[in-house]
Amino acid sequence: MTPDFRTSAPSKMESETETRQQAFLQNIANRLGRAVLQEKPLHPDKGAPRFWQEYRLDQQARIELFCDNWQKAGGIVHHFPHEREARQFLVQSVLDSGARKILRQDQPELAEWKLEESLREGQKLVCWQAMERTQALAEAAEAKIGIVVADYAVACTGSVVVASSAQKGRSVSLLPPTLFVIVPLDRLKTRLGEVLTVFENRARSFYPAGIHIISGPSRSADIENDLTIGVHGPGKVYALLFG
Numbered sequence: 001m002t003p004d005f006r007t008s009a010p011s012k013m014e015s016e017t018e019t020r021q022q023a024f025l026q027n028i029a030n031r032l033g034r035a036v037l038q039e040k041p042l043h044p045d046k047g048a049p050r051f052w053q054e055y056r057l058d059q060q061a062r063i064e065l066f067c068d069n070w071q072k073a074g075g076i077v078h079h080f081p082h083e084r085e086a087r088q089f090l091v092q093s094v095l096d097s098g099a100r101k102i103l104r105q106d107q108p109e110l111a112e113w114k115l116e117e118s119l120r121e122g123q124k125l126v127c128w129q130a131m132e133r134t135q136a137l138a139e140a141a142e143a144k145i146g147i148v149v150a151d152y153a154v155a156c157t158g159s160v161v162v163a164s165s166a167q168k169g170r171s172v173s174l175l176p177p178t179l180f181v182i183v184p185l186d187r188l189k190t191r192l193g194e195v196l197t198v199f200e201n202r203a204r205s206f207y208p209a210g211i212h213i214i215s216g217p218s219r220s221a222d223i224e225n226d227l228t229i230g231v232h233g234p235g236k237v238y239a240l241l242f243g
């Protein structure tokens with residue numbers, strides 16, 4: 001009877017492979033001075049371990065850590081005691097820039113700042129929602145400054161989190177070469193997991209169109225590892241904390 005090499009050859013290879021794997025693991029176990037595990041280890045935690053889920057910093061520590069990480073990524077950060085000082089800095093920065101077109105999100109917080117009342121002649125403030133999509137994208141492409149209010153900020157990663165919707169187009173934070181992100185301190189969290197849990201616990205019908213995590217200016221080193229700033233997004237990004 002002729003042997004069936006189609007079944008015997010793979011079976012032999014599998015056996016030899018398993019033998020080599022066992023020898024490899026046994027060698028590691030011998031060096032560590034313990035037996036080879038025969039059962040999968042228990043994993044009581046799903047996702048981040050409990051000690052990390054409970055990790056919290058006080059407000060001052062969050063501010064310092066966020067500012068340090070944001071600056072290390074190339075961003076510019078300022079912390080103001082009150083909202084009015086943050087507004088004054090933003091207005092003066094817009095005036096000094098000489099930008100002719102400024103684009104902001106359609107957010108109640110920004111509407112209350114009434115930035116359009118402080119602009120010079122020849123400067124134009126455009127609100128994202130007050131136009132149809134094609135026009136909005138064209139305005140975003142021409143704008144020199146984008147202004148958004150962060151939904152959250154994260155100290156451990158030095159990031160701001162901006163969710164997009166019909167009123168909050170992602171182009172506002174993506175296309176203008178300079179971006180100002182307003183960060184009320186009550187939205188500054190210690191860990192990214194705190195923010196993601198908020199979104200995760202929402203009903204699916206209340207999910208945002210997109211969740212964008214921004215850590216400083218756009219950085220790219222795709223070509224010969226030559227670092228370039230501002231290729232795929234704003235080259236200058238300000239975080240204005242207040243509170």
